[in-house]
Amino acid sequence: MSEEPFTRALSYPVDNRKVPMTDSATTPTTTQDPAHGHVNTGRPRVVIIGSGFGGLFAARKFDGEDVDVTLISSTGYHLFQPLLYQVATGILSEGLIAPAAREVLAKQKNVEVAFGTVHDINLAEQTVTANTLTIETTYDYDSLIVAAGAGQSYFGHDEFAEFAPGMKSIDDALELRARIFGAFELAELAAASGRTEDLPRLMTFVVVGAGPTGVEMAGQIAELSARTLPRDFRHIASENAHIILLDGADQVLGGFGTRLGKKAQRRLESMGIDVRLGAMVTDVDANGIEYRTKDGSTERVPALTKVWAAGVQASSLGKTLSEQTGTELDRSGRLKVNPDLTLPGHPNVFVVGDMISLDNLPGVAQVAIQGGKFAAKQILHRLKGEPTDQRFHYFDKGSMATISRFSAVASVGKLRMSGFLAWVMWLAVHLWYIIGFKSQITTFFHWAVSFLGRSRGERTATQQQLFARGALDKLGAEYQPRVEMGAGRPVPARHTEAKAEVAEG
Numbered sequence: 243m244s245e246e247p248f249t250r251a252l253s254y255p256v257d258n259r260k261v262p263m264t265d266s267a268t269t270p271t272t273t274q275d276p277a278h279g280h281v282n283t284g285r286p287r288v289v290i291i292g293s294g295f296g297g298l299f300a301a302r303k304f305d306g307e308d309v310d311v312t313l314i315s316s317t318g319y320h321l322f323q324p325l326l327y328q329v330a331t332g333i334l335s336e337g338l339i340a341p342a343a344r345e346v347l348a349k350q351k352n353v354e355v356a357f358g359t360v361h362d363i364n365l366a367e368q369t370v371t372a373n374t375l376t377i378e379t380t381y382d383y384d385s386l387i388v389a390a391g392a393g394q395s396y397f398g399h400d401e402f403a404e405f406a407p408g409m410k411s412i413d414d415a416l417e418l419r420a421r422i423f424g425a426f427e428l429a430e431l432a433a434a435s436g437r438t439e440d441l442p443r444l445m446t447f448v449v450v451g452a453g454p455t456g457v458e459m460a461g462q463i464a465e466l467s468a469r470t471l472p473r474d475f476r477h478i479a480s481e482n483a484h485i486i487l488l489d490g491a492d493q494v495l496g497g498f499g500t501r502l503g504k505k506a507q508r509r510l511e512s513m514g515i516d517v518r519l520g521a522m523v524t525d526v527d528a529n530g531i532e533y534r535t536k537d538g539s540t541e542r543v544p545a546l547t548k549v550w551a552a553g554v555q556a557s558s559l560g561k562t563l564s565e566q567t568g569t570e571l572d573r574s575g576r577l578k579v580n581p582d583l584t585l586p587g588h589p590n591v592f593v594v595g596d597m598i599s600l601d602n603l604p605g606v607a608q609v610a611i612q613g614g615k616f617a618a619k620q621i622l623h624r625l626k627g628e629p630t631d632q633r634f635h636y637f638d639k640g641s642m643a644t645i646s647r648f649s650a651v652a653s654v655g656k657l658r659m660s661g662f663l664a665w666v667m668w669l670a671v672h673l674w675y676i677i678g679f680k681s682q683i684t685t686f687f688h689w690a691v692s693f694l695g696r697s698r699g700e701r702t703a704t705q706q707q708l709f710a711r712g713a714l715d716k717l718g719a720e721y722q723p724r725v726e727m728g729a730g731r732p733v734p735a736r737h738t739e740a741k742a743e744v745a746e747g
């Protein structure tokens with residue numbers, strides 16, 4: 243069969259107006275610039291990049307205003323990252339923490355949502371170019387809000403990712419779910435067939451990074467092994483799983499102060515978690531992890547399952563903007579923006595959330611939410627000829643992290659709390675910020691099942707979740723899925739060779 247129809251790339255202008263399925267369309271009152279991806283209504287145009295906390299809350303601020311907003315997102319959904327670890331450990335389904343941005347903004351008629359990955363921002367031309375599979379679309383803007391967030395950093399060792407997935411995306415969480423539950427399955431098989439020498443490696447789980455994500459992840463693997471799984475297995479005692487939490491720093495939860503950090507560590511240790519501090523990871527492979535201790539010696543831990551919860555690297559769009567303006571980037575690739583969140587020399591371009599380096603603001607949801615709202619407000623002030631604010635003021639609402647069911651730490655203003663009360667606060671705050679009443683109710687129900695009872699309703703893991711990373715690596719960087727209109731499903735360009743390579747691998 244000829245490959246030609248499958249490999250033909252699509253390239254066409256996108257018109258987001260609703261068009262009838264027949265040719266009898268009435269003459270539109272708006273015009274479509276064939277080069278650009280949105281309808282020209284003559285109103286000021288705001289483009290927002292990202293549907294995370296910064297982008298979504300910015301878009302909402304334009305509700306009912308006399309502007310046209312295009313929100314471009316590479317995921318198409320709004321991801322509530324703080325609960326990713328609950329997807330990875332079988333408490334919540336991915337849909338509950340990632341509603342479609344299109345649905346969230348459906349009632350806001352002046353917002354168009356576009357699914358695509360922005361690869362270029364041209365500040366001189368005031369355009370943004372995005373790819374959706376092989377379809378390239380250019381959007382022009384009068385004002386731009388860049389809220390593309392951050393990804394995982396392996397501190398120059400990206401090769402670790404294959405063996406220690408991060409915790410930044412739904413893909414990461416589902417892959418980790420498959421790896422965690424899969425490790426217990428392999429341990430059961432090994433025990434059933436008498437290969438007990440394999441058990442320590444199969445039943446050791448190493449979490450790298452003792453910030454909130456690492457602490458929450460380690461705590462949940464511990465609860466899973468001690469409360470949920472013991473009655474499910476016949477040959478292993480899942481409660482004997484060895485969970486190690488590693489960090490190069492001297493304390494867990496560094497951002498919470500020494501007292502709360504110590505309390506959290508004591509609680510983790512009381513759950514049987516092996517906390518190893520001052521440990522710098524030097525190597526990760528399929529069967530284990532190596533780290534250097536403070537005295538300079540190197541230790542190796544045999545472990546099938548590793549989770550990387552350390553380090554962030556801002557979106558590469560920061561570099562694109564830096565190259566065009568000379569704006570400095572910090573070590574994590576974050577842009578040193580003006581105090582009013584604008585890009586130096588470009589008062590119509592705002593950068594918010596995890597992409598900015600300003601006043602030592604932390605990479606947390608509230609910085610992104612407040613930044614997104616602030617940027618939108620500034621744009622509206624300007625359009626209405628009103629004075630703008632000179633500086634973004636962040637209001638710190640506090641930080642929280644759960645350790646296990648019924649136990650959390652919270653730092654709110656001068657208040658430091660730990661234990662049950664902090665946990666209830668954590669539940670309430672996170673429930674409040676989950677988008678959609680239906681998701682809030684369902685999440686509450688799932689929590690009741692997992693925290694009051696013992697079971698977890700979201701343990702399903704597919705082979706695709708487990709092996710997709712390896713398969714994509716085999717396909718190589720040049721792999722571009724292509725879509726033929728009418729074919730109904732993406733077909734890989736190098737379909738035949740790729741399949742053969744994966745099978746061989």
Ligand SMILES: Cc1cc2nc3c(=O)[nH]c(=O)nc-3n(C[C@H](O)[C@H](O)[C@H](O)COP(=O)(O)OP(=O)(O)OC[C@H]3O[C@@H](n4cnc5c(N)ncnc54)[C@H](O)[C@@H]3O)c2cc1C
Pocket residue numbers: 291292293294295296297314315316317318319320321322323324325326327358359360361389390391392409410454455557559594595596597605606607608610642
């Ligand atoms: C596991 C985890 C747990 C966390 N826990 C907490 C917590 O408990 N409390 C807290 O306050 N914070 C927490 N955070 C941090 C918080 O989630 C982030 O600070 C926040 O999400 C930043 O918002 P943002 O809008 O800058 O970026 P994001 O929310 O990451 O959104 C970025 C958006 O940009 C899109 N995007 C990226 N690149 C492109 C591109 N090239 N083109 C188009 N779209 C693009 C993405 O699809 C996404 O929609 C946690 C983070 C993680 C990863």
